[in-house]
Amino acid sequence: MSKQPLEKIGDRLLSVPANGDARREYRIIDGRPVLVDFETSVLEESTVETTAAASEVERANYSGMSQLIKKMLSPDKDGTRKHIEKLREQLATSEGKSRVLVIGGGSIGQGMQPLYDDPQTQIYSFDIYATPNIQFVADAHAIPIEDGFFDAVVIQAVLEHVLEPEKVVGEIWRVLRPGGTVYADTPFMQQVHEGAYDFTRFTESGHRYLFRRFDLIESGSNGGPGLQLMWSADYFVRSLFRSRIAGKIAKLAFVWAQLLDRFIPEEYAVDGASGVYFLGRKTDRTISPQEIIEHYQGAQ
Template sequence: MVISSLMLATGGKVDSTAKLVVRGLLRCPRCESGIAAVQAAAPARAFVCQDPDCEMSQAGFPALDGIPVLVDFDNSVLSREEVQLAGGSSYKDRSTGFLQKVHDFFWRSASPTAANADRFIAEAKRLDPHPIILVIGGGTIGSDAEALYRDPDLTLIGTDIYKSDLTLIIADGHQIPLASGAIHGIWVQAVLEHVLTPEQVVAEIHRVLVPDGVVYAETPFMQQVHEGPYDFTRFTPSGHRWLFRHFDEIDGGITRGPAIVMLWSIRYFVGSLFGSYKVGTMAATGLFWLRHFERLSRPSYAADGASAVYFLGRRSQRAMKPKDIIAYYKGAQR
């Protein structure tokens, strides 16, 4: 039986009564052929590739509580056995309890993300009044990204490497299990530092977007390790732009500047002295007022010492040239 429908997120949550047709949208992450559901199958082999020559037509893909796990495990940091044993849960506690809310209150500084989310949505609606939006790393709602989940005109497809109420497909961004040219917009916030090969993920983003499809990415520049063994890469503003060289830039810049970098550094320095990140967090939180100096930073200097950067762009058929990236530099060291 070919998959004819899949639960999608509309207006920020999975609607259990509304099944939107996604016939032909899902693809095998190994060979990009269609995916079929196996009737009366064991959860370990709930979906299979439709190409008989593909190994995944026999090995198949598991499902966890009805969520398809469309991962090419032979080419991923994820292990089939570990994902199934953990029931798809995250290795990290991602609950947002009282202490986390207190932490966010003291640590969160002014950011352009909320305004950028509105711009991203407007750009996607230029392509279609009811755009399909893929949220890579969509297991939780990103900081200041609530607009995506409030807009009833958006159809959100949330993917992540763990299961949550917002995860519709467990997937590895290196092999997005969706058809080429199927998505109007892609939101990838605080994700690209956690993938082994960011260039491959961005190439996949380019592949699945419709012509002129839009992408919004936020990625750290100066931040310490924050996802343990799943933290790999950082980008300068210019390096981030080069990563998206096959996209036309609508806007780009920094999300948070040197004051936040200093708080991160204090947190990890004190944590190293006491052998406790909790103690380090307490020490940095006591200096939360330093974040208010962020607004005094000169933009060019802030760019050279930013905590994180963002890119809003449109899918293009032409690539930025190497010499153009030198002219792109906006820092204070010209």
């Protein structure tokens, strides 16, 4: 998608052509622009229009006892809170409000609330479906924002759901200002979730190499083998009895396993982690294949 200025005409946005380019038209649905190139996206234009950009994946609303159980099964990770605090420390060195892009911000991710509450942070958020938490609908493979606009980008539990992670990370690099910060949190050992919209997993080293055009601030495991054991119990029993409910009961029975992660050294956690994270700074340098071998942080 070319990054051209837009003008509003009725319930449409039209690109302002440059050098004789044809104008591109975008819908505004419920007050939110849908800035998607449907020719290159998994989204279908007719479906987006007829559903008012609703999520293709069913997303449950939890309350009462179900909310309590959900909290037990998917607690906020201490690691995420620490990583977001580290990101806020990086942003605190900038003057004025920091512009932060949240990719996949249809819901506020675990451990992310302090970033949203920070008065020195201006959050911009988008997803491939519409919710009150986003400003526009877009596909992360073609972010409709000019180069170098953001001070930081956060992409939490999203890269497993995109077809071309390297293309998305290239877009992140493009929309960040020089020296801008990225925080990414991505599954490693987790089973498939969100069905047909789940594509990829990363080891810690593979995740680091994905962000090879960024200088490393911190990286490692985020959710250890104990948390992954709980996930495995869910999917084993779910598969054996062909029942999601049975799986959730098994997951609840293994909720204690995640508590043991605090006793596992990081070098062992990295090799069997539920997820991995990367905190880095945009640079013009690209790490080499030899450097990624030297980067390995595991116990093997």
